[in-house]
Amino acid sequence: MTTYVAHALVEGFPGKSGSHGAFGWSSLWLLDDGTRRVLVDAGQPAYIPLIHEGLARLGLEAADVTDVVLTHLHWDHVANFTMFANATTWVGEAELAWAADQPAGTKFIPDLHVQELVRRKEGVERMAPEQEILPGIHTIASPGHTPHHLAFFTEASGSSMLFAGDAVKNVFELATSRVDSTMDEAQSVSTIDRLRSLLVDTSGVLLPGHDVGLTIVGGEVRRVRPQRADIGYFADGGGEQDRSIG
Numbered sequence: 001m002t003t004y005v006a007h008a009l010v011e012g013f014p015g016k017s018g019s020h021g022a023f024g025w026s027s028l029w030l031l032d033d034g035t036r037r038v039l040v041d042a043g044q045p046a047y048i049p050l051i052h053e054g055l056a057r058l059g060l061e062a063a064d065v066t067d068v069v070l071t072h073l074h075w076d077h078v079a080n081f082t083m084f085a086n087a088t089t090w091v092g093e094a095e096l097a098w099a100a101d102q103p104a105g106t107k108f109i110p111d112l113h114v115q116e117l118v119r120r121k122e123g124v125e126r127m128a129p130e131q132e133i134l135p136g137i138h139t140i141a142s143p144g145h146t147p148h149h150l151a152f153f154t155e156a157s158g159s160s161m162l163f164a165g166d167a168v169k170n171v172f173e174l175a176t177s178r179v180d181s182t183m184d185e186a187q188s189v190s191t192i193d194r195l196r197s198l199l200v201d202t203s204g205v206l207l208p209g210h211d212v213g214l215t216i217v218g219g220e221v222r223r224v225r226p227q228r229a230d231i232g233y234f235a236d237g238g239g240e241q242d243r244s245i246g
């Protein structure tokens with residue numbers, strides 16, 4: 001059986017702004033089984049240096065990534081698939097057809113990235129729900145946030161891992177089934193309930209789209225590590241950033 005070790009290149013943060021829109025601080029995970037290096041979601045444009053730094057910490061570079069698997073086609077999960085020259089990008093067939101059908105200017109849809117995924121004949125694979133796309137990595141239908149959102153399930157070192165993308169964005173949604181930002185609230189709630197059951201049944205860790213890993217212990221949802229983010233100004237001449245939230 002293929003067993004992956006998971007490395008967080010960027011840990012997601014569940015923030016939004018009343019004045020400047022969604023932060024788009026999504027989670028970025030790398031799965032490594034010694035042969036493949038699979039990036040789960042491709043992050044937003046501001047993550048380019050963070051991706052290089054995160055890979056360098058592992059002794060890797062962008063060319064070493066073999067696969068990029070996309071949970072859905074929102075801008076903060078898709079933007080950097082083009083920077084991995086040797087990778088196959090996996091996109092949900094129905095999600096891509098849906099996104100390509102939206103007019104330019106539709107909120108959260110990165111029009112040019114979607115067009116490029118449609119255009120590429122090589123290096124892009126279409127995937128379906130309930131499919132083993134790579135050894136040990138299975139897709140799970142998880143609609144609601146977008147109509148054809150996919151989650152990914154895999155065995156990892158120690159326990160199962162469930163990459164929920166924005167089907168479960170953060171600790172609050174897993175704990176309460178109350179969702180912020182969904183195209184179909186009833187579908188989202190039913191998706192969260194199914195993913196929560198799978199998590200409990202497999203004693204696993206759920207990796208949300210915008211939060212640190214989550215577990216359920218004795219019926220209680222817990223973060224596996226504290227949530228934090230460092231925010232500062234470009235204008236203060238560099239040096240240590242001392243403003244933390246979360």
Ligand SMILES: [Zn+2]
Binds near residue numbers: 072074077145166
């Ligand atoms: Zn999203």
